Amino acid sequence: xxxxxxxxIAAALAIGLASLGPGIGQGxxxxxxxxxxxxxxxxxxxxxxxxxxxxxxxxxLTIYGLVIALVLLFANPFVK
Amino acid sequence: MPLDIEMLxxxxxxxxxxxxxxxxxQHFYWHIGSLKVHxxxxxxxxxxxxxxxxASLLATRNIQxxxxxxxxxxxxxxxxxxxxxxNQIGEKEYRPWVPFIGTLFLFIxxxxxxxxxxxxxxxxxxxxELAAPTNxxxxxxxxxxxxxxxxxxxxxxxxxxxxxxxxxxxxxxxxPIAVLEDFTKPLSLSFRLFGNxxxxxxxxxxxxxxxxxxxxLPVMLLGLFTSAIxxxxxxxxxxxxxxxxxxxHGDEHEEEHA
Numbered sequence: 289x290x291x292x293x294x295x296x297i298a299a300a301l302a303i304g305l306a307s308l309g310p311g312i313g314q315g316x317x318x319x320x321x322x323x324x325x326x327x328x329x330x331x332x333x334x335x336x337x338x339x340x341x342x343x344x345x346x347x348x349l350t351i352y353g354l355v356i357a358l359v360l361l362f363a364n365p366f367v368k
Numbered sequence: 369m370p371l372d373i374e375m376l377x378x379x380x381x382x383x384x385x386x387x388x389x390x391x392x393x394q395h396f397y398w399h400i401g402s403l404k405v406h407x408x409x410x411x412x413x414x415x416x417x418x419x420x421x422x423a424s425l426l427a428t429r430n431i432q433x434x435x436x437x438x439x440x441x442x443x444x445x446x447x448x449x450x451x452x453x454x455n456q457i458g459e460k461e462y463r464p465w466v467p468f469i470g471t472l473f474l475f476i477x478x479x480x481x482x483x484x485x486x487x488x489x490x491x492x493x494x495x496x497e498l499a500a501p502t503n504x505x506x507x508x509x510x511x512x513x514x515x516x517x518x519x520x521x522x523x524x525x526x527x528x529x530x531x532x533x534x535x536x537x538x539x540x541x542x543x544p545i546a547v548l549e550d551f552t553k554p555l556s557l558s559f560r561l562f563g564n565x566x567x568x569x570x571x572x573x574x575x576x577x578x579x580x581x582x583x584x585l586p587v588m589l590l591g592l593f594t595s596a597i598x599x600x601x602x603x604x605x606x607x608x609x610x611x612x613x614x615x616x617h618g619d620e621h622e623e624e625h626a
Contacts (some may be wrong), residue, residue: 344594344601348556351563358566 291366299357306353310346337345396496406504413501415486416478449473452600456607461614467609468518472511473603476502480565480595484572485589500595503565505558512557515606516550523613523617531613553609557602564598 321339325332359365398407427442435443449470456469482488483500485526491498501507523531535546568591575584 312409315409324395340597341604343600344597347594348564348601351567354567355559355563358563358570 292364295360295364296365299360302353302360303350303357306356307350310349313346314343317346396493406496406506408496408498409501409504409507412482412488412498413479413507416475416482416501419478419482420474445474449603452603456604457611457614465518465522465610469603469607469610472515472606474484476511476561476602477596477599479507480599481592483569484552484592484595499569500565502561503569505562508558508562509554511561512554512604515557515609516554518606519609519613522610526614531555534613557605557615561598561602564594567581568594 317339321335325334397404398410399405423438423442426438428439431439447452450462450466452467452473453469456462457465479500479502481504502539520531525532527533535543572584572588572591575587
């Protein structure tokens, strides 16, 4: 396998694997937030704000994978 | 880079409208001395700067007791930023950091939204294309290095050389991790912002390429939302890092008792 096809597979793996963990994490966080809102509807505003912020943090883990994938596809240091 | 060219050819192929062209890694270079700079980022940044300056001038030109129009908007933004900074840095020391955090937030926010709202693609450059300045890694690295300098400054100003005590505070075993953290902070800050903004533009670009009309609209709205959240996240984290540098491990106890 030459470097460019290996890079394409690596890019797919990078974004695919990087989305696994944060997907589970975001699911857990949202589930807890929904539970919290159901228990305490008056705290909805605060819960939503915190949830969005935490979701953005989890999202950024996937984005790191995406950055690696993009580097492999568009600015590959190993392909001249 | 054969891969690079293949990709771009695919995206540029004549079957699709030219709106779908995405030019990742192609830049409009300016040569200043021996430096090569990305001209398209400069142009977009100057535009963002002028928007912010004009908005501030309009808001403060004729200040009324009862705010109206532009002044009202800017006062709302000001309140929002002050609240954000106070939540992160704490009542006692937040005041001097409001301008810094606020500048970061407003600059990133206007950068992100300018990339999504302004039809930059209508303006043709010889090479590369205009987009949000934050979709260039250099912009985001510069911003996050500013945050690094800011929190070191905050720590040194408050504690002098005693700031270094925080590296060995609970136990010196963690020293390498504490040092490493100073490098991972700007790294994660810059990658997060850069990746999110570029990802937004790529997703919209790919969808426009597949279905040019209406279908990309919800994704564009989602992009606006994420861009705003990312500006908020950047400002929040900058505040949190500064707070961390100001606090240290020993002081936290006192704070709680006070």
